Amino acid sequence: MVQAFFTDTLFKDVQSGKIFSDGKTFSDCVPKYDLDEINKAYRQQKGTPGFDLKEFVLQNFKLPVVPQSNFETDITRPVEEHINKLWDVLTRQPDNQSSSLIPLPHPYIVPGGRFREIYYWDSYFTMLGLQASGRIDMIENMIDNFSHLIDTIGYIPNGNRTYYIGRSQPPFYSLMVRLLAKEKSDDVLVKYLPQLEKEYAFWMKGEAFADEKINASHHVVKMPDGAIMNRYWDENDSPRPESYIEDIELSHQSKTNKAELFRHVRAAAESGWDFSSRWFKNINDFSTIHTTDIIPVDLNCLLLHLEETLFSAYQLSGNSFSEDLFAAKINQRKKAIKQYCWNETTGFYFDYDFVAQKQKDTVTLAAFAPLFFKVAEKEQASKVLSVLTRELLCDGGAVTTTNKSGQQWDAPNGWAPLQWMTIIGLEYYGYNEQAKEIAERWIQLNKDVFKRTGKLMEKYNVAETHLEAGGGEYPGQDGFGWTNGVLLALIKRYAL
Numbered sequence: 001m002v003q004a005f006f007t008d009t010l011f012k013d014v015q016s017g018k019i020f021s022d023g024k025t026f027s028d029c030v031p032k033y034d035l036d037e038i039n040k041a042y043r044q045q046k047g048t049p050g051f052d053l054k055e056f057v058l059q060n061f062k063l064p065v066v067p068q069s070n071f072e073t074d075i076t077r078p079v080e081e082h083i084n085k086l087w088d089v090l091t092r093q094p095d096n097q098s099s100s101l102i103p104l105p106h107p108y109i110v111p112g113g114r115f116r117e118i119y120y121w122d123s124y125f126t127m128l129g130l131q132a133s134g135r136i137d138m139i140e141n142m143i144d145n146f147s148h149l150i151d152t153i154g155y156i157p158n159g160n161r162t163y164y165i166g167r168s169q170p171p172f173y174s175l176m177v178r179l180l181a182k183e184k185s186d187d188v189l190v191k192y193l194p195q196l197e198k199e200y201a202f203w204m205k206g207e208a209f210a211d212e213k214i215n216a217s218h219h220v221v222k223m224p225d226g227a228i229m230n231r232y233w234d235e236n237d238s239p240r241p242e243s244y245i246e247d248i249e250l251s252h253q254s255k256t257n258k259a260e261l262f263r264h265v266r267a268a269a270e271s272g273w274d275f276s277s278r279w280f281k282n283i284n285d286f287s288t289i290h291t292t293d294i295i296p297v298d299l300n301c302l303l304l305h306l307e308e309t310l311f312s313a314y315q316l317s318g319n320s321f322s323e324d325l326f327a328a329k330i331n332q333r334k335k336a337i338k339q340y341c342w343n344e345t346t347g348f349y350f351d352y353d354f355v356a357q358k359q360k361d362t363v364t365l366a367a368f369a370p371l372f373f374k375v376a377e378k379e380q381a382s383k384v385l386s387v388l389t390r391e392l393l394c395d396g397g398a399v400t401t402t403n404k405s406g407q408q409w410d411a412p413n414g415w416a417p418l419q420w421m422t423i424i425g426l427e428y429y430g431y432n433e434q435a436k437e438i439a440e441r442w443i444q445l446n447k448d449v450f451k452r453t454g455k456l457m458e459k460y461n462v463a464e465t466h467l468e469a470g471g472g473e474y475p476g477q478d479g480f481g482w483t484n485g486v487l488l489a490l491i492k493r494y495a496l
Contacts (some may be wrong), residue, residue: 002093010042014093024242027163028116029061030099064116067092073454079447080491083456083484084133091138091483102160103421104140105148111481113458116143117159120169120271122482125417129485132492135441136183143176147195157203163241166268169236171302173199174309189313196310201232203303217383221295221354227336229295230303231354232248234266254287260476267291272417276353278362278399283403294354297341304333305373337375347383349376363391365418366399371425376453381429388422389434396445396462397438398422412463414442416486423490439490446487456483 014026027041031038038060045051071089073082090109095101098161108118109126110231114312123146127139135363145299149156158164174196189196206217207228210299215222219233225336237259247265268279268291277283279291311326340352352358367384372375376384397414404411419442426435443467445465450456459469492494 013053014057018245019057023244026198027100027242028064029239031061044139073318075451075454078487079450083488086484088495090383100162102162104145104160106145108142108145117161119159121172122329124172124490125482126485127179129175129488132488139180143180147192150195150198166236167266169270170272171203171306174306186316190316194315200306200310205214227332228298229336231295232267232270234263234270234289236266242268263350264291266287272408275407277405277407278364279401283405293355294355295340295354296367297349297351301369301373301375309394315495334375349385362401365398365422368422368425372421374428385431394462396460396465412461413459414457414462416483418468420486436494439494443490443496
């Protein structure tokens with residue numbers, strides 16, 4: 001595996017020397033020969049006069065390529081037709097491990113662009129589109145792939161690459177299982193109960209603290225009142241292989257201990273919001289990132305949903321002891337979300353800094369997770385809507401945060417998964433007109449960009465809809481899995 005080079009001189013030399021414009025390229029390469037032989041040849045040749053590192057890599061590794069599909073976009077045709085054709089283009093068949101790619105036993109959908117593998121939370125929103133297309137077979141294939149990862153690795157990694165092992169992504173597995181259960185029957189919950197339990201065990205590792213003085217372990221944080229909440233975390237504290245040079249350069253700017261800094265960066269990558277001022281102490285200074293100090297409101301809502309799904313599965317299977325146990329866990333987490341994340345003065349939900357013992361003050365669309373997961377009270381939902389209308393609603397939909405930090409998960413960008421959660425959250429509380437308005441704005445923006453470029457993008461500029469979205473560690477990507485899924489689901493939902 002190329003993974004073997006992640007602590008080797010060759011890997012560091014390739015990434016530090018920016019041999020490729022995208023650090024992910026070498027991490028995804030496939031070796032042409034035995035790795036020990038490549039490594040031996042590199043040690044022998046690298047000091048010789050005229051040695052060319054890039055040429056050496058090209059001689060010894062196959063660069064990642066996008067499979068040819070002969071697919072041509074026709075912007076004169078409806079965008080729904082475009083998406084339905086794209087499913088086959090973005091489908092990958094079961095594979096063997098010859099690189100950093102972790103093989104999966106069933107076909108699956110990739111996002112597109114530089115993302116040549118599955119991504120955990122992306123896949124749920126892709127599934128919404130597959131559901132709208134009637135592709136229930138692919139939804140089941142992808143859930144079975146995630147179940148395979150849970151059974152073999154112990155959890156669902158960020159993506160099916162070896163360099164993602166050590167962290168996960170927002171835990172949408174229980175929503176995927178619920179989605180399939182809606183199409184088939186509640187027996188699906190019992191079928192995947194063993195994997196749901198393992199998923200929960202991963203996120204709750206460290207719940208039983210060996211030392212009462214320890215208030216945080218892995219993803220788990222014990223609050224002052226004894227409540228258990230969760231944070232993002234990565235088991236590693238080194239630079240990310242796929243973004244090696246970016247992490248090294250950031251460490252030169254930061255006053256934070258390097259290992260601690262890298263852990264914060266990796267934890268933010270686990271959040272899926274990589275990157276956002278949401279994770280910074282100073283909203284304009286990436287080097288102040290402190291992700292593992294933060295209790296994210298949306299993560300805790302996701303884990304509440306996992307607990308509720310386990311509760312339902314135990315009910316169906318007749319396990320009354322576990323049913324009672326999880327009823328208590330559900331009640332405790334709902335109270336904790338309200339206590340630590342709700343701000344009555346502002347009328348909004350915020351993340352909580354458990355180290356500083358105070359709420360963060362960044363206004364973000366994560367506040368709609370309590371609506372999407374039906375945690376908010378009616379009055380709270382009304383106040384959250386007021387903040388949305390006043391600060392987050394734009395011509396093209398809802399903006400991710402109010403901060404213009406230059407990061408891609410900040411203003412002026414909007415993202416498909418957050419539009420979906422905001423729209424559905426509003427619907428749950430009876431704000432159907434407001435939900436439809438956001439949906440109409442987002443759909444129109446997606447269609448306008450499609451007509452202009454022939455592409456569906458990873459993210460969109462919702463504030464200045466004639467401009468492209470910016471920010472991030474890489475150029476804007478097209479494809480694009482979760483945009484396709486949410487757009488198709490919204491068009492079908494609103495008959496637009």
